[in-house]
Amino acid sequence: MSIYFTKEHEWVKVKDGIGAVGISEHAAHELGDITFVELPKMGAVVKQFGVLGSIESVKAASDIFAPVSGKVIKVNEALEVAPEIVNESAEDAGWMAWVEIADESELKNLMTQEQYDDYLKSL
Amino acid sequence: MDEQLQATPICGRHRALNALMAPFGGWDMPIQYEGIIAEHSWCRTQASLFDICHMGEFIFQGDFEAGGLEDVFTFSVKTIPLGRSRYGFLLNEQGGIIDDLIVFRMAEDKVMIVVNAATAPKDFAAIKGRLKGGSFTDITAATGKLDLQGPLSRYVMVELFGEEVARIPYFKFITVTILGVEAIVSRTGYTGELGYEIFISSDKVCELWDLFLQDERVKPAGLGARDVLRLEVGYSLYGSDIDEETTPLEAGLESFVNFDKNFVGKDALLRLKEQGVARKKVAFEVNGRRSPRHHYEICFEGETVGNVTSGVFSPMLGKGIGIGFIKPELASIGTPLTIRHERVSMEATVCELPFFRDGSVRA
Numbered sequence: 001m002s003i004y005f006t007k008e009h010e011w012v013k014v015k016d017g018i019g020a021v022g023i024s025e026h027a028a029h030e031l032g033d034i035t036f037v038e039l040p041k042m043g044a045v046v047k048q049f050g051v052l053g054s055i056e057s058v059k060a061a062s063d064i065f066a067p068v069s070g071k072v073i074k075v076n077e078a079l080e081v082a083p084e085i086v087n088e089s090a091e092d093a094g095w096m097a098w099v100e101i102a103d104e105s106e107l108k109n110l111m112t113q114e115q116y117d118d119y120l121k122s123l
Numbered sequence: 124m125d126e127q128l129q130a131t132p133i134c135g136r137h138r139a140l141n142a143l144m145a146p147f148g149g150w151d152m153p154i155q156y157e158g159i160i161a162e163h164s165w166c167r168t169q170a171s172l173f174d175i176c177h178m179g180e181f182i183f184q185g186d187f188e189a190g191g192l193e194d195v196f197t198f199s200v201k202t203i204p205l206g207r208s209r210y211g212f213l214l215n216e217q218g219g220i221i222d223d224l225i226v227f228r229m230a231e232d233k234v235m236i237v238v239n240a241a242t243a244p245k246d247f248a249a250i251k252g253r254l255k256g257g258s259f260t261d262i263t264a265a266t267g268k269l270d271l272q273g274p275l276s277r278y279v280m281v282e283l284f285g286e287e288v289a290r291i292p293y294f295k296f297i298t299v300t301i302l303g304v305e306a307i308v309s310r311t312g313y314t315g316e317l318g319y320e321i322f323i324s325s326d327k328v329c330e331l332w333d334l335f336l337q338d339e340r341v342k343p344a345g346l347g348a349r350d351v352l353r354l355e356v357g358y359s360l361y362g363s364d365i366d367e368e369t370t371p372l373e374a375g376l377e378s379f380v381n382f383d384k385n386f387v388g389k390d391a392l393l394r395l396k397e398q399g400v401a402r403k404k405v406a407f408e409v410n411g412r413r414s415p416r417h418h419y420e421i422c423f424e425g426e427t428v429g430n431v432t433s434g435v436f437s438p439m440l441g442k443g444i445g446i447g448f449i450k451p452e453l454a455s456i457g458t459p460l461t462i463r464h465e466r467v468s469m470e471a472t473v474c475e476l477p478f479f480r481d482g483s484v485r486a
Contacts, residue, residue: 036414054466056436084160
């Protein structure tokens with residue numbers, strides 16, 4: 001399974017044409033205590049870099065952008081009652097949605113783990 | 124970092140604790156240490172230590188009436204009993220709030236005035252301009268201030284400073300020798316919990332900070348947690364909920380205005396009382412975990428009727444809470460509102476203050 005990142009700090013883990021999507025550990029740390037996650041609707045069709053949902057912390061509210069285009073086929077409902085999971089495990093248990101990837105060639109618009117690590121150092 | 128920012132004597136300690144720092148009222152202040160919600164929860168259940176050295180302190184000494192101080196604030200200074208403090212306002216001629224503050228009656232002819240950090244210079248100028256005699260000095264730089272707040276704060280205070288601290292009632296203060304110097308211990312705060320504000324010489328305040336943190340019941344808390352704590356109990360934040368464009372009548376703070384005495388702004392408030400206010404402060408609870416935030420719009424039946432001045436996710440209530448100003452006819456408890464900002468929309472209901480009622484403040 002490979003992981004890719006956006007400049008807005010979302011990640012997508014790709015396996016068998018399905019992308020699990022969330023926000024990076026860096027983003028979760030920057031937001032601080034996460035108090036609310038707005039998940040996309042099941043079946044929603046999202047565009048790469050279009051709005052997928054939103055996330056709020058005590059400090060700030062921000063949109064979450066879709067790293068890839070496709071159809072939402074699963075959402076992490078646990079985040080509705082326990083959004084702090086994103087703080088505890090942003091890049092694993094804190095996933096937000098599964099997207100059926102429409103076009104895997106879009107992945108070239110994203111950063112690999114190594115590129116993302118360099119990108120974070122440049123911020 | 125902005126070179127204009129001032130640093131409190133505790134600043135090095137905050138950095139050593141790896142606190143997230145940000146400018147507040149012209150000062151470089153700690154926003155959080157381990158996390159806002161953890162610090163909030165600690166204060167509601169244990170004892171939290173806040174660096175509040177940024178706040179301003181002034182001393183007036185002289186005859187309150189002949190010196191003009193009696194007419195400066197919305198409350199009477201001369202009737203504050205010795206060893207007690209009183210909350211109220213410094214108003215402009217239009218009745219707008221220049222600052223909210225607390226006056227401590229130190230002696231027959233002496234008070235300490237404690238004001239917000241950002242407003243301290245303009246407060247000092249406004250008060251000075253209204254005085255006709257007496258001496259008036261700004262002791263902010265020489266004064267350190269720490270707040271110890273939380274249900275366990277009394278135990279901590281008594282163990283460190285003796286049994287007499289245990290008997291201080293709400294809004295009273297005593298002078299105690301701490302670290303070899305005279306300090307003021309006041310039973311006041313900004314969290315809704317049992318707590319103390321300690322005023323001590325600024326060259327001892329760092330030592331006092333360290334002393335408190337040796338107690339395992341005490342943890343530092345930043346301004347982030349402080350904002351959540353104060354909003355849960357409905358306290359106004361100067362600069363957000365109240366300002367020079369807002370009168371105490373609109374802000375629902377009339378109980379801190381004494382119309383039986385003279386004060387600057389009284390005529391304007393009396394006129395406003397007769398005309399009726401154009402907007403009124405309301406508190407509202409959100410139906411869900413979204414946070415209302417400063418400047419979000421308040422809507423009723425599709426129309427914008429006001430704006431949010433403070434909002435946050437309340438850990439105690441498990442939902443968003445907020446304060447804002449709307450048309451007075453919509454301010455009754457139970458009115459359904461919609462809070463909007465760009466793509467964000469949340470349903471809310473006007474409710475009573477405080478949001479959180481079970482604090483230990485009067486314990």
